[in-house]
Amino acid sequence: MLPHILKDNIEDIFKNIIDALDAGLSILNKDLHIIWSNKILSDMLNLKYNPIGKACYDVYKCGCSDITNCSVLKMLSHGERQYSETQLITEKGERQYIKNISVPIRDEKDDIISLIRFSIDVTEKEEKIRQLSLLRKLSELMHGTLQIDRLLHLILTCVTAGTALGFNRSRLFLVDKERNIVYGKMAVGPSSWEEAYKIWGEIANKYERLEDLIRASEDNYRDDTPLHMITRLMAYSLTDEKELIVSCIKSKKPILEKNAFYNPNINKKFVSMIDANEFVCVPLIVKEEAIGVICADNFYSCKPITEEHVQLLSTFASQAALAIENAEAYKKLGEKIQQLGETQERLIRSERLAVIGNMAAYIAHEIRNPLVTIGGFARAILRISDQDNQTRQSIEVIVEEVKRLEKILANIMDFSKPYEPVKILSQINEILENTCSLMEPYFKSGNIQLTKKLDTKIPKIIMDSTQMKQVFLNIIKNAVESMPDGGMLTVETMPEGQYIKINIIDSGKGMSAKTMKNIFTPFFTTKMDGTGVGLAVSQKIVDDHGGYIKVNSSLSEGTTFSIYLPVKKEQP
Known part of the structure; x- marks a missing residue:
């Protein structure tokens, strides 16, 4: 009771x-x-x-x-x-x-x-469980993506997705060690209130699964949004530790800023570009080294950023940093494999050229003596005046064919004989000007209209001018021969990364895929009187200069030969 x-x-x-x-x-x-x-x-x-x-x-x-x-x-x-x-x-x-x-x-x-x-x-408990499950899912998505730009976009999408971390906007900054800066790489999020409401109202309800939202975000991603373009303009020296983004990298700790507009210790230019009074910066750390920063805010919803949000974003950032490192390693591995393949191809090509050259030299030497004898006797007989017309015509044919064979032998000897290049600092535009001037009568006779677009700002490079002129002569001659009824020939130069790019473009009949596959093979030719050594020699010369040649051609649409020559700083 x-x-x-x-x-x-x-x-x-x-x-x-x-x-x-x-x-x-x-x-x-x-x-x-x-x-x-x-x-x-x-x-x-x-x-x-x-x-x-x-x-x-x-x-x-x-x-x-x-x-x-x-x-x-x-x-x-x-x-x-x-x-x-x-x-x-x-x-x-x-x-x-x-x-x-x-x-x-x-x-x-x-x-x-x-x-x-x-x-x-039980919201707090369920949120903890949901967060752990979410981080596991996000980690799986990131580590399953090895294409670097796609991965970076996926990371920022996860930061802003309502079904993921749920921030309004996110920016990604990466460290560039060579330039000693941290720069804006990418941004994801709405650029206006209207866009924000559209995302929350339509997209959030339409895509319940995070994977579907990410896929849709990739399909609709634009790199011309104000948010992305402003982020791309942001860059800060790593020596300026007063910059908040640099401080985040140096300290390797997250920074939660609650009152940026009125904080006297923050660079106001950075704040104006972020355009948010409250935001969080979280470092991307791999092997105790900061490789970048994720900056996120809730500009539109004005939802306060709590320490719990910072902790969740930091945990996510550690997984994102590992995924970025894996993607970069995969990218470098792909580049190394490509370089190895190119080196192997060059080695095989060089060995093949050497073998063919030795064989050609032997055959040319063995043929030259009897050919000279035949040619000498034929010319002597031709000088005898008491021959009938039929006999004279036959002897003239023999003399002409001997001349043709002698020309072929000369080309083969040029291909096979060793030549020690003399490389000096030279201006590629001057060589092209001289080559075009040399071929001017050839252009006029073939009704070829020449257009030159030579970039005057390209630097001098170390090369053998004589060999490079031979390359240009071979390719331009082929271009003119592909336009028997006349046409347009364009020669242009431009810088491209660590290379100078030379384009030789014709409006000729073009090439089939099969022909393009074999154009650099020695003695392959589609011409009645060709020897098939010109392009093989040209490619070897460019290879010896540390460059490469690309060809783009389609039947009836012309051909473009692109020659890439490296810009080297060292003197010969």
Whole structure:
């Protein structure tokens, strides 16, 4: 038996216990209508009305209508306590998780006459679980992406996606060790209020799965948005530790700025470009070295950035940094494999040219002596005047064919004989000007219109001028021969990275894919009187200069030969 004082105050004691548990409480009749509830429940469910007399599913927003889904109906059916969970979205757009426990109330005959429903806010616990699951999923997505630009976009999408970290905008800065700067690489997020509402209203509802949202974001990504373009303009010296972004890199710690507009210790130019009073900068750290920074804010929603958000973003950033390092390593490995393939191809080509050259030299030497003898006797016979016309014509054919064979032999000897290049600092434009002047009569006779676009700012490079002129002569001669009825020939120079690029473009008949595959093969030719050594020699010369040749051609659409010669700083 309860003491008298407890009996008189049982309701207050019961209420105090419930309040101490910080739990919402309601009592439902067998018709599942609420007959009593406490204030905590109304606050927890954000009820704008008195729940007394309301149906269970109207108050708890569970939408249950059958025993297979409704925990309360299950309890009434089985007589055992039941557990369920309700997920709500607050007025601020935040998730809220409510755990409900339904317990039967019985009479003296052990019949269920009503039930009590406890509701406990487990948002914090569920958010922790969700965050761990989210980080695992994001890590899998990042580490499964090895294309660097796609990975960087994926990282920023994860920072801004409502189903992920949920910031409004994110920027990515990377460290450039060679230039000793940190610079803006990419940005993702709305550039206006209208765009922000569109993203929240349409995209968030349309793509429930994070993978679908990321894929859609990739398809619709634009690099001409104001946010991205402004970010690309941002660059700071790593020696200027007063810059907040540099300080983040040097300290290797996140920086949460709550009042940037009025903080006298922050560079106002940086703040004006970020255009947010509150933001967070988190370093990307790999092997105790900062390789970049993620900067995020909630400019549109004005949702406060808490220490918990900073911690979650920092954990994500550590995984993102590892993914970036893996992607960079994969990229470098691909470049090394490509370089190895090119080196192997050059080695094979050089060996093939050497073997063919030796063989050609031997054959040319063996053929030259009998050919000279034949040619000498044929010319001597031709000088005899008492020959009939048919005999003279036959001898003239022999002399002409000998001349042709002698020309072929000369080309083969040029191909096979060793030549020691003499490389000096030279201007490629001057060599092209001289080559074009030399071939001017050839252009006029072939009705070729020449256009020169020579960049006067390209530097001098170390090369053998004589050999390079031979390369240009070979390629230009081929270009003119591809335009038997005349056409347009364009010669242009331009800088391209660590190379000078020379384009020789014709409007001729072009080449098939099969022809393009074999044009640098020695003795391959499509001409009736060609030897097929000109382009092979040209490629070897360019290779010996540390450059390479690219060809782009289509039938009836002309051909472009692009010659790349390295810009070397050292003197010969």
